[in-house]
Amino acid sequence: MIREKILGVKEESRETLAENIPVRPPVMCPGCPHRGLFYILGKLQLNVSGDIGCYTLGALPPSDAMDSCICMGASIGMAHGMANAKGEQFGQKTVAVLGDSTFIHSGITGLIDIVYNKGTATVIILDNSTTGMTGHQHNPATGYTIKGEVTRQVDLVKLAQAVGVERVRIADPFDIAELEKIVQEEIAAAEPSVIISQSPCALLKDVKPGKALKINPEKCKKCRKCLAIGCPAIVDQGDFMEVNEVLCTGCGLCTKVCNFKAFETATGEKAGDING
Ligand code: SF4
Ligand code: SF4
Incomplete structure (x- = not known):
């Protein structure tokens, strides 16, 4: 009765509704540029320190490719800490994954710490040219203000280089063979590295779908x-x-x-x- 008053629906109609809703597990959208990366991370069985964004769905089946997600910006510090605590072998199978806006919001500090503390972690930035999870807001890496006006754009490659990362690679997440090769090369490197997995969100209005x-x-x-x-x-x-x-x-x-x-x-x- 209380539910009926609050929701304005009768119990029996709620049951009918539940029966008719198709089962749909939470998944990344069709055409999502993050899908290829998580497929590769799952295939390589890496330790993945994740972060907050639409890409956190990479933790779910079938990719099962995110092992921790603590709070916004924590992915890099967690990867660095785990590598220090568990040793070189573990570190070479560990990556941090976070989105472009999360990296700018609170990930950059962790990257500075890795360089400063002589870590070797690999950081993968998912640059989809937007802030996907919270509704497609612009961020400092898109070149537009929150109101959509043209502004100075943060160059993620130069930013990573400016804090001391010498190994910075850009990868196409739809070219999964090349992406896998890049990930393997960077996790094997005995120095910090950044991979920018770069392709726009499939839902951006300027991204035209191809033929089905x-x-x-x-x-x-x-x-x-x-x-x-x-x-x-x-x-x-x-x-x-x-x-x-x-x-x-x-x-x-x-x-x-x-x-x-x-x-x-x-x-x-x-x-x-x-x-x-
Ligand atoms: S081409 Fe179509 S079916 Fe294939 S992965 Fe992309 S959205 Fe899915
Ligand atoms: S489409 Fe290709 S990968 Fe999928 S089930 Fe058929 S043969 Fe296998």
Whole structure:
């Protein structure tokens, strides 16, 4: 009765509603540029010190690629502290991951500490040109004020170099083969390093979606490897796999993990045109 008064819904209609809501685990959006990075971090089985943002979803299946998330800006200090406490071998399997706006908000101090204290941690900045989780606000790395006016833009590469990081790399999170190589090189380096995983949020209005893909049933072996990237547009129908063409942004990440070139454009272009 109290619930009915507060919510204005009857108990029976709430039950009907619950029955009709499809199960949808929290996942990154289709076309999200963070997906490729977390797929690689999970594949490499690294210790991932995470932070606060939409990318915190990387902690959830199927990537399962975030081991700690304490508070905003803590990822870098946590990675540095864990590496110091647990030794060099652990440190070389440990990365800090945080977004561009979180890095500017409170991550930069941790990076200064790593350099100052002669740490060797690898910091991965997810630069998606916006502040995704809280509603697409600008931040000092986008080049626009919070009101959308053009302003001075913080250059993340120069900023990392200015505090003493000599190894700074920019990576394309959709080129997962190259990204994996870069991550392996930087975690092996005996000095601090920064990787900027750079690609805009799929929901920014200037980011135009590509052609939706489909799965060719004659090529698909139903191995389900593509499910490992956790794209909500890829649906396991039991007897067959399919792409929800309404959700698909055509980002092409799935084409990089399918060994059978089964993903094609909905208009029938050959797999080779999109499978790099
Ligand atoms: S990875 Fe390729 S072959 Fe395997 S289930 Fe997915 S689409 Fe089919
Ligand atoms: S189905 Fe493939 S191309 Fe479409 S959004 Fe998902 S990963 Fe990107």
